[in-house]
Amino acid sequence: MKILIHTFQNAERQHNITIDGVGISYLYVIERDAGRLIDCRARMKFSPLGACALAGTGLPIDRFMTSDALGFTAPMRNSIDAVSDRDFLLEFLSANAITAVHLSRLGEEWVLWASEEFGFITPSDSVSTGSSIMPQKKNPDPMELVRGKSGRVIGGLVTLLTACKGLPHAYNRDLQEDEEPVFDSVRAILGMLEVSAEFAMNITFNRERIQKSLPAGFPGATTLADYLVKKVKVGLRWSHVKDVFGGLKMNGYCRMISRHIEF
Structure with missing residues (x-):
């Protein structure tokens, strides 16, 4: 979209560039986020089945057969490692937290642009809510919620990091705390992505308002x-x-x- 718009650095007006440039910058950010999630899958492809409490079993089992039957690449190479660590989940939660931060940044951008002070975009009624007290206002609530949800995803990462930081080798009951932050993180990220995409498809750029704002701040x-x-x-x-x-x-x-x- 060939519309010139302000950029901002240190909360001050910076160069005027096209909206395409701003949009593509976020596109590359989300592309890297997807790459991190794809990368961490490589360390989730190993089966812990057969490690038992920490020393395996004396029964004649075939760990390669069971890992193949369950869709894993191979069994984990060390039984103590298999039950002791949750680094693959920490990596997954970290990738999600970075994604959440990026979506939060996008949300902040759109909340600002939709404000009366900027007026660069107008969200449609389908992705806005009215004020509880002021009848003339239209609030970009979905992106505020995206911005707020990022704290929940970051908190999930911190929760599991804290649970893992003081554990000796082998299984400890503290690791029961791994499930809730992982499932909650997945739900939050999927919701944030869905809401962000829906919001993006239901905004209108206010060309006249953007055009009038360009000379301010001496961009030349x-x-x-x-x-x-x-x-x-x-x-x-x-x-x-x-x-x-x-x-x-x-x-x-x-x-x-x-x-x-x-x-």
């Missing part, structure tokens, strides 16, 4: 600094002197080249 300052370096041959440090841009911002006059410049 970097272009001017580059011009002074390349054409006037001043040093990069001098091209960033505040006095130069202070006067230019006020009246459009650049003392370095003794003329007015419009951006």
Whole structure:
């Protein structure tokens, strides 16, 4: 979508770029999130069946046969390791937590853009709620909930990390705490992805409002600094002197080249 829009750095207006650039940045982020989940599957393909309490069994079982029958790549190589650690779940929860943080960032972006102060997007009624007290308001509640759910996913990772951190080798009952954060994390991430996708398909970009906001904050300052370096041959440090841009911002006059410049 070829619409110029502000970017922000340190909560200050930065360069104007196309909305495509912002959207693609999140696309690559989510692509990496998917890659992390695919990667952690490689360490979930080993069966612990037959490890028993920690030392295996004296019965004539075939662990390779059972792991193959259950869809695993192979049995785990060490029976103590099989019952002692939950690092494969920690990796999974970590991947989910990173995904949740990224979705939360996206949610924050859209909540800001939907606000009266920005006004860059308008969510449809299907993904908005009215205010409990002010009849004119339309709130982007779904993305606020996505933002809030991220804490729950991060908390699940911290819960299991804390449960595992002080355990000696072999099985300990503390590991009963592994199931709830894992299942809860999966439910939360699936819901966050579904809500984010639904919200994205039901927003309208307010081109006129975006267009009016573009000149504010002197977004052409970097272009001017580059011009002074390349054409006037001043040093990069001098091209960033505040006095130069202070006067230019006020009246459009650049003392370095003794003329007015419009951006």
